[in-house]
Amino acid sequence: MAIALIHSRAQCGVQAPPVQVEVHLSGGLPGMSIVGLPEAAVRESKDRVRAALMCARFEMPQRRITVNLAPADLPKDGARFDLPIALGILIASGQVPAGAVAELEFLGELALNGALRAVHGALTAAIAAGRAGRAVVLPEANASEAGLAGSVQVLPARSLLEVCAHLRGEGRIEAYRPRPASAPPAAGPDLADVVGQPKARRALEIAAAGGHHLLLVGPPGSGKTLLASCLPGLLPALDEQEALEAAAVRSLAQQRFDPSAWRTPAFRRPHHTASGIALVGGGSPPRPGEISLAHHGVLFLDELPEWDRRVLEVLREPLESGSITISRAAQQAEFPARFQLVAAMNPCPCGWAGDPSGRCRCTAEQIARYLARISGPLLDRIDLIVEVPRLSAAELHAGGTAGEDSAAVAARVHGARSRQAGRGGLNARLDHAALAGAVALCARGQALLDRAIDRLQLSTRVARRLLRVARTIADLAGAEAVQPEHLAEALSLRRWTVPG
Ligand SMILES: Nc1ncnc2c1ncn2[C@@H]1O[C@H](COP(=O)(O)OP(=O)(O)O)[C@@H](O)[C@H]1O
Ligand SMILES: [Mg+2]
DSSP: OOOEEEHEEEEEEEEEEEEEEEEEESSSSOOOOOEEHHHHHHHHHHHHHHHHHHTTTOOOOEEEEEEEEEOOOOOOOOOGGHHHHHHHHHHHHHHSSTTTGGEEEEEEEEOTTTEEEEEEHHHHHHHHHHTOOOOOEEEEEGGHHHHHSSSOOOEEEEEHHHHHHHHSSSSSOOOOOOOOOOOOOOSSSSGGGSSHHHHHHHHHHHHHTTTTTEEEOOTTSSSSSHHHTGGGGSSSOHHHHHHHHHHHHHSSSSOOGGGGTTTTTOOEEOOOOOOOOHHHEETTTTEEOHHHTTTTEEEEESSSSGGGGHHHHTTHHHHHHHHEEEEOOEEEEEEEOOEEEEOOOEESSSSSOOTTTTOOOHHHHHHHHOOOOOOOHHHHTOOOOEEEOOOOHEEEEEGOOOOOHHHHHHHHHHHHHHHHHHTSSSSOOOOOOHHHOOOOOOOHHHHHHHHHHHHHHHOOHHHHHHHHHHHHHHHHTTTOOOOOHHHHHHHHHHHSOOOO
């Protein structure tokens, strides 16, 4: 009996567990059976492998072929095993020498003509292969993505024939060499285009500096969406570890992957009609949702009260833990979801509550019902809640005297971020112990905090968020210690009554 063993990888959440593809040839009636994949995937894989072998002028062995993918409890996504299965058949039947196959991992879908098609999750598989000390052979279309892994040799191939030539030692596949990174793409509108709104601008700067969650409340057309869209232009590039994590999630999603922008934090902006699965992830096999695609970046939820309340409630867990666990009958997957939440909303159904013109016609009950769509626990997790009022005619006409541009603000954000890096991380993510170390209030500051806790009945969670924001304000000011005025500003940048 002839046997071949090929290394490959499955995909489970952001993990890429190893899979052994074992091919046995034995006597008996000719035919092929694949064990370890669901029925439909097996049928399709058989057809592709058979056609690809014929097209490349190889012989389909006239023997009993048994393919075993171990371990058996694999994700249903089977196309990535086409290449290892085809190679296993060729090696077991002696048409291709085993060569250095033990030091390699293989991944790739075969087209009927033997060309290799891109697979999902190539980056996670490449990282895992590197850890296992093996090089990875994969479709050329996945090379730049897999190349991000850095510490692994990536061998990109266009077809089954190229892979076979490599194993025969006839035509070596060149290892992928990453090209120098191109300039990051333009990052949306510039703060120089925003007229007025000093308070919202300040809140945006603080949110960018410390990674805090932000809610903008105001009438239609006051610039909420515009302001939120300016945030990407204020954020620094991701460091290598963060970029790798974010890219790994993106490479799992069914969408085009642009490796040139891999250091740019994501800015995800799902529409409020998006389903729960689209927002938090799910499906079979589980795929990451918007909150995971926003990992280390921004999740912008515009028109917050229009979102399904149950969908919003699911955000509470990842907002605290930075990850989401998706449980399906067959399997459980955990995806990272450490995003910065920016949300925008009108203060009432007509949008004009609180406007000095008095044009709001909503009843108190209508307003209450509208606001109740956003739960208290969700609001508790938002650090900055600011009003974005309608601009007066005078302010609009003074448009020429627009504020600073994004580059000037981004420079301050950068300074505040380096101070945080010296302490060990973004202020928004300081845990309780680190926060206590980073914020040592003077007596006056402590008294202010105590008064606020009593009068505004702040929960411990909200009080801590307040201190984190105050720490960021001090960092922006270049101050060593958090002063009472920093705390006071943090208090002023969070509305304490329900908006409206
Ligand atoms: N403060 C502002 N400065 C400059 N343009 C503004 C401002 N507020 C609104 N606009 C412009 O008005 C339009 C509506 O703004 P938008 O941000 O969509 O409002 P909202 O989201 O609050 O309803 C956009 O074209 C925007 O560019
Ligand atoms: Mg808007």
